[in-house]
Amino acid sequence: MRFPEILAVVRLLTFPLIAFFISLAGTKLAIQILPKFGMLDQPGGRHIHKQPVPRGGGIAVVVAFFLSLGAYFLWSPPTSNLFFRLLLPGGVLAILGVVDDRYDLSARLKLIVQILCAATVCFMAPCAMSIAGWEFPWFLMLGFTVLWVVGIINAFNLIDGMDGVAGGISSVSAGCLAIWFLIRGGHQDEVVVMLVLLGSCLGFLRYNFHPAKIFLGDVGSTFIGFVFAVTALSGQDRAATLTSLLVPLLAIGVPIFDEALAVWRRVVRKLLNPTAQGVMSADQDHLHHRLLRETGGQSKAAFVLYCLAGGFALLSILLTFFLDTAPGVAFFLLVAGIIVAIRHLAIPELMASANLVGKGFSLPRKGILINVFHPLFDLAMISGALFFSCRILHFHIHGLIAVMMLTPILLLLYVSGIYRVYWLRASITDYSRLLWLFLGGAMIACAIFGIARHQQWILIPAGRFVVLLLLFILLSLCLIVGERFFIRYAEGLWLFKLQQSRLLSNTERLRALIYGGGLFCRLFVTYHFRIGNVQRPCDFIGIVDDEPALQNMRINSLPVIGRSSDFDRIYEKTPFDIIIVASRNIPEEKLRTVNEFAMRHHLQVMRFSVQEEILDFSQAENKSM
Numbered sequence: 001m002r003f004p005e006i007l008a009v010v011r012l013l014t015f016p017l018i019a020f021f022i023s024l025a026g027t028k029l030a031i032q033i034l035p036k037f038g039m040l041d042q043p044g045g046r047h048i049h050k051q052p053v054p055r056g057g058g059i060a061v062v063v064a065f066f067l068s069l070g071a072y073f074l075w076s077p078p079t080s081n082l083f084f085r086l087l088l089p090g091g092v093l094a095i096l097g098v099v100d101d102r103y104d105l106s107a108r109l110k111l112i113v114q115i116l117c118a119a120t121v122c123f124m125a126p127c128a129m130s131i132a133g134w135e136f137p138w139f140l141m142l143g144f145t146v147l148w149v150v151g152i153i154n155a156f157n158l159i160d161g162m163d164g165v166a167g168g169i170s171s172v173s174a175g176c177l178a179i180w181f182l183i184r185g186g187h188q189d190e191v192v193v194m195l196v197l198l199g200s201c202l203g204f205l206r207y208n209f210h211p212a213k214i215f216l217g218d219v220g221s222t223f224i225g226f227v228f229a230v231t232a233l234s235g236q237d238r239a240a241t242l243t244s245l246l247v248p249l250l251a252i253g254v255p256i257f258d259e260a261l262a263v264w265r266r267v268v269r270k271l272l273n274p275t276a277q278g279v280m281s282a283d284q285d286h287l288h289h290r291l292l293r294e295t296g297g298q299s300k301a302a303f304v305l306y307c308l309a310g311g312f313a314l315l316s317i318l319l320t321f322f323l324d325t326a327p328g329v330a331f332f333l334l335v336a337g338i339i340v341a342i343r344h345l346a347i348p349e350l351m352a353s354a355n356l357v358g359k360g361f362s363l364p365r366k367g368i369l370i371n372v373f374h375p376l377f378d379l380a381m382i383s384g385a386l387f388f389s390c391r392i393l394h395f396h397i398h399g400l401i402a403v404m405m406l407t408p409i410l411l412l413l414y415v416s417g418i419y420r421v422y423w424l425r426a427s428i429t430d431y432s433r434l435l436w437l438f439l440g441g442a443m444i445a446c447a448i449f450g451i452a453r454h455q456q457w458i459l460i461p462a463g464r465f466v467v468l469l470l471l472f473i474l475l476s477l478c479l480i481v482g483e484r485f486f487i488r489y490a491e492g493l494w495l496f497k498l499q500q501s502r503l504l505s506n507t508e509r510l511r512a513l514i515y516g517g518g519l520f521c522r523l524f525v526t527y528h529f530r531i532g533n534v535q536r537p538c539d540f541i542g543i544v545d546d547e548p549a550l551q552n553m554r555i556n557s558l559p560v561i562g563r564s565s566d567f568d569r570i571y572e573k574t575p576f577d578i579i580i581v582a583s584r585n586i587p588e589e590k591l592r593t594v595n596e597f598a599m600r601h602h603l604q605v606m607r608f609s610v611q612e613e614i615l616d617f618s619q620a621e622n623k624s625m
Helices: 003-037 058-075 082-103 107-124 138-159 165-184 188-208 217-234 246-251 253-272 287-295 298-325 327-345 347-359 363-392 399-415 428-454 462-503 519-530 564-573 588-600 617-624
Strands: 128-131 239-241 510-515 538-544 558-562 578-581 604-607
Touching: 003 058, 003 188, 058 082, 058 188, 058 217, 082 107, 082 188, 082 217, 107 138, 107 217, 138 165, 138 217, 138 253, 165 188, 165 217, 165 246, 165 253, 165 298, 188 217, 217 246, 246 253, 246 298, 246 327, 253 287, 253 298, 253 327, 253 347, 287 298, 298 327, 327 347, 363 399, 363 462, 399 428, 428 462, 510 519, 538 564, 558 564, 564 588, 578 588, 588 604
Parallel strands: 128 239, 510 538, 510 578, 538 558, 578 604
Antiparallel strands: none
């Protein structure tokens, strides 16, 4: 390594170390001074700490950040105006945070100031935003900047609810973004900003990790979120696009994901109960609250969140390498990561959504759901499929031609009446009809695209033309049909299994064995999952059936573990509490065998049956007369 390179590395590391020591000393000093000004966070309510703790320690982070960054830019002149974009609105947010930590300002006032600061950032150094080559006009860019900055500020504010969480996650995210800017090259100012923020957060974390001696407060959480939001926008080379913003979004993925879950959870709860608290009201279902309940300790919960933040950071670095060279791989990694995160971390939100679906919407909302949601969803899916198909093949399609391709599909689906199907109760015929209607519309879209190519409105080789159409049709079909199937899957089985296994884990449960694997078994499992005995849920250990062809198979996701002659062996291996007879074709002698076995082991036997009843209203009328 040459001397200039060594000097550059030393320069990059010196100022983060300065920020670390300033923050360390400032935090220690703040622990002594802040209580004298009444800046104490009292226990009680939704707070989880037991003793009064000084809050507003973010002052040390802010001071360390600006002093170190200012010293760096005095030594090495900046290549952008990033420092000034951070200084003025960031200073205003810091002052607002100090006042809020002392006097608890209203949420509306804080939101107004945050919007003004975000607008200031946009006007100080306007940047462009584009989607598929279409550049936003200035008013849309202003709206996007405000949403971006305010959203990230409040994401970090929401995640700051447990010892060491906000500081630790901010350190991981800052390190990740610094690596990303280094890989991209030409972003020296952004690298320094992230490294200095990393040093400032680590210095504060020394006294904030459990048991915390000081809290970050709004002054720290809002400022850290502001720095991330502005630096991510500043790091765009020319015009920001949705794909170029994916990496910084994933780098700060934990706060963003927690904020999205909070909005999702509160909206669904408001729909379930109109008298419930609004979307802006606080609750104790954030990620750190859930992990605290599961792990039983703040240190363990914080460590899990650090690992989660590291996972998001690793995914963002992987996307850095795949977005340009293999966008299909990047898209797959992104979707897979989102699905895994939702599957394991969004249990309360999924359950609330399942309850909302199960209870149903009021008639106006149901009409909105059926007549508005699915057409908009299909439009988004086929538009996204066309965009990613063009992206994968490195082809740019004109907006007018894209509209001409997408319109026939949506029109055919709408005119056919397919949007009046209630997909929670759809049959295989409905899915088949949806498939053929989509293929018909796709053929019309392909014909339009072919005419455009023949007229030389677009220039694309024949081979890429065919691949583009096939990829577009396949991706659109998977998204549209897959979403309908997912609704059935989630409502019919998955969410109810989650309810049994997660939300009722502390309830005394029955271990049940099902006798009979026919249609009644399927009806019973469906009945149990959708209605069930919520006060005493069952864990099904498997199915017993005397049909030889069913042995060692799986029925309704449950294994067939033996015949009726194997009751003793099964009970010895896996004791159970109740036998559920789910068949009407079992001979009487085998039912007596089941009863004798149950009496020996003091077990319950229940028979599930379905019966038809003829309602004779004429007899009731005669009796009333």
